[in-house]
Amino acid sequence: MTTQQYGDTSTNYCVNQCPMIPDLYGQDLNDGNRTCVSSCNGSFFADPLTRTCVQFCNITAGYYGDTSTWRCVLDCNTSFADSTTGKCVNTCPTFP
Numbered sequence: 001m002t003t004q005q006y007g008d009t010s011t012n013y014c015v016n017q018c019p020m021i022p023d024l025y026g027q028d029l030n031d032g033n034r035t036c037v038s039s040c041n042g043s044f045f046a047d048p049l050t051r052t053c054v055q056f057c058n059i060t061a062g063y064y065g066d067t068s069t070w071r072c073v074l075d076c077n078t079s080f081a082d083s084t085t086g087k088c089v090n091t092c093p094t095f096p
Contacts, residue, residue, distance in 0.1 A: 004028075007035040018051045026052040039070060046071045059086045 005014040006026040017089035018024040025046040027037045035036035040046050045065045049052045049072070052088055057063040057072035065087040066073045069071035 004034060007033075009036055020051070024051070026050075028053075044070070047070060056086055059083060064088050 003016060005016055006018055008015045008018060008024065010019060010022050010024060015036070018026045022038070024036035024038055025040055026034065027040055027044070028034045029041065031057055037053070044053035044055055045057050045064070047057060049058055049060075049063070050063060054072070057065045062074050063072040064081045065071075066076060066079075067087060068079075073088065079088040079090050080092050082089045082093060
């Protein structure tokens, strides 16, 4: 299995996993540039479990995507955890 590393801008080393201090996450923009970033670009969430930017948070582990911070969180604080979308929402869904 091939391990692809990330460029850690806090140490200038290539690393398998981005550090917790400072709080960085591995981002792969599919352009060959894999770097550790403080906030994920686009519609990706910063996942504290994998230390990478992910499209979906791990709801099995209790994490939901907070679109106000673009982080995977255990507590949606001022919104509601929606298990159908895996995101924090302001209004719970309605089902027919």
